[in-house]
Amino acid sequence: DAGITQSPRHKVTETGTPVTLRCHQTENHRYMYWYRQDPGHGLRLIHYSYGVKDTDKGEVSDGYSVSRSKTEDFLLTLESATSSQTSVYFCAIRETGGTDTQYFGPGTRLTVL
Amino acid sequence: GQQVMQIPQYQHVQEGEDFTTYCNSSTTLSNIQWYKQRPGGHPVFLIQLVKSGEVKKQKRLTFQFGEAKKNSSLHITATQTTDVGTYFCAGSIRVTSGTYKYIFGTGTRLKVLA
Numbered sequence: 001d002a003g004i005t006q007s008p009r010h011k012v013t014e015t016g017t018p019v020t021l022r023c024h025q026t027e028n029h030r031y032m033y034w035y036r037q038d039p040g041h042g043l044r045l046i047h048y049s050y051g052v053k054d055t056d057k058g059e060v061s062d063g064y065s066v067s068r069s070k071t072e073d074f075l076l077t078l079e080s081a082t083s084s085q086t087s088v089y090f091c092a093i094r095e096t097g098g099t100d101t102q103y104f105g106p107g108t109r110l111t112v113l
Numbered sequence: 114g115q116q117v118m119q120i121p122q123y124q125h126v127q128e129g130e131d132f133t134t135y136c137n138s139s140t141t142l143s144n145i146q147w148y149k150q151r152p153g154g155h156p157v158f159l160i161q162l163v164k165s166g167e168v169k170k171q172k173r174l175t176f177q178f179g180e181a182k183k184n185s186s187l188h189i190t191a192t193q194t195t196d197v198g199t200y201f202c203a204g205s206i207r208v209t210s211g212t213y214k215y216i217f218g219t220g221t222r223l224k225v226l227a
Contacts, residue, residue, distance in 0.1 A: 033214075033215075035217075040122075040219065041219060042119070042201060042217045042218055042219040042220045043156065043201065043203075043217040044217070045214060045215065045216070045217075048214060050212050056208070056212075056214075058214065059114065059216070090155060090156070099158075099161045100144065100146070100161060100205070100213075101146075101158045101161070102146070102148075102156075102158060102203070102215065103158065104155040104156050104157070105155065106155055107155050
């Protein structure tokens with residue numbers, strides 16, 4: 001699975017608290033993505049990165065920020081978590097120069113009470 | 114905004130029956146990918162289609178990309194219980210020169226009854 005790990009795997013937090021999710025890759029891929037998955041919505045892109053310190057917004061970026069200070073780590077931060085951000089969060093990397101395959105991490109299940 | 118619609122949302126079939134899921138995009142796509150997600154798991158890449166009218170096969174799975182590069186389908190022949198899961202299409206849309214983002218369809222959840 002392209003050496004992608006996500007931490008934590010599960011988290012329960014309260015409304016209004018900050019939360020940071022980490023995605024770590026071991027294979028030096030340039031492109032990294034954060035998605036959220038909710039019933040009836042499939043996977044929706046939150047933010048993506050095309051290099052160190054190069055990030056852009058996806059379709060559901062409100063309430064989220066990201067940072068990528070080194071190639072291997074892509075952090076997703078919920079500045080003040082809300083119940084609507086309860087979801088499963090997937091990180092992905094994209095290969096380039098070939099099939100553009102996206103490899104997904106195992107996911108983080110976040111519950112905001 | 115850009116959307117990728119996928120139908121049906123759910124499909125229950127008897128083992129041995131065929132299954133098809135369809136994706137339709139509101140905009141022309143650079144390419145389209147298909148993924149499978151088993152219950153409790155993460156999406157796993159199946160295939161990518163790039164060319165207009167392209168057809169690719171993987172054993173019992175047949176993938177098609179429409180002539181206008183706005184729609185695609187996945188057909189499974191003679192389903193097996195191992196085919197259970199949710200199938201997603203993901204359309205690639207060019208953002209800037211050399212940068213692309215993927216818009217996922219809502220997925221089709223397949224159940225196979227033995």
